[in-house]
Amino acid sequence: MAKVAPPRKRQTQQAKTNWLLIGGVVAIGVIGLFVLLFLNLQGQGVPTPTPEPVSSIADYCAENPDNCVVKGNPEAPVTVVEVSDYGCPHCRNFNIGGTAEALDAAYVESDQVRWIVLPYALRAATQPAAESALCAAEQDQFFPYHEQLFELQDSAVALTREAYVQAAETVGLDMEAFEECIDSNRYRSVVQRNMSVAAGAGVAATPTFFINGQKVEGNLPLANFQQQLDRLLGS
Helix, strand or coil: CCCCCCCHHHHHHHHHHHHHHHHHHHHHHHHHHHHHHHHHHHCCCCCCCCCCCCCCHHHHHHHCHHHCEEECCCCCCEEEEEECCCCCHHHHHHHHCCHHHHHHHHHHCCCCEEEEECCCCCCHHHHHHHHHHHHHHCCCCHHHHHHHHHHCCCCCCCCCHHHHHHHHHHCCCCHHHHHHHHHHCCCHHHHHHHHHHHHHCCCCCCCEEEECCEEEECCCCHHHHHHHHHHHHCC
């Protein structure tokens, strides 16, 4: 009687299939681990701010003048606080799309409005930009630098050290002093506190404005800002 050989080949194929399945599961697990690690690292640098209650951001800036940037008549009847983020397209459109320039010419230069900017970041990637803007403020060039960062928002170097250096060179900063400032991270805690203050004031998106303490959200048409300012000025 002929002997029947055991079906070893089938068992071997099944074993190979099992090992491939196990290997695939392990690979997916490893990839998932790396993704979680990457996301965790991306979030480092800007912890979720704990809201710091203040009477108003304008009062906070008056009490902490090195944390904010101000232009215009300190005795102006209307105060506008701007909270923008350098990675925010709507903030870019407000600042270099004509609205900010028109408001500055009509209200700030005529001593009717005092304009305050709270350097702020929505996320880790934009915090160094806010810090660099305060470095420019040390040389009294915050507003030209502020505009340059928004000009570079759509460029290949946006939100990088190269962008900060390029913007600084464009507005004519002392580069040695500026680069020492950004490399020292000396405004990191300032921006983080500004974030906490903004959270306490109800800022959840950018741009957000406070016009004599009243919150206004979004890049509204120029006419909307003019209407609100004229009403407060009695025009």
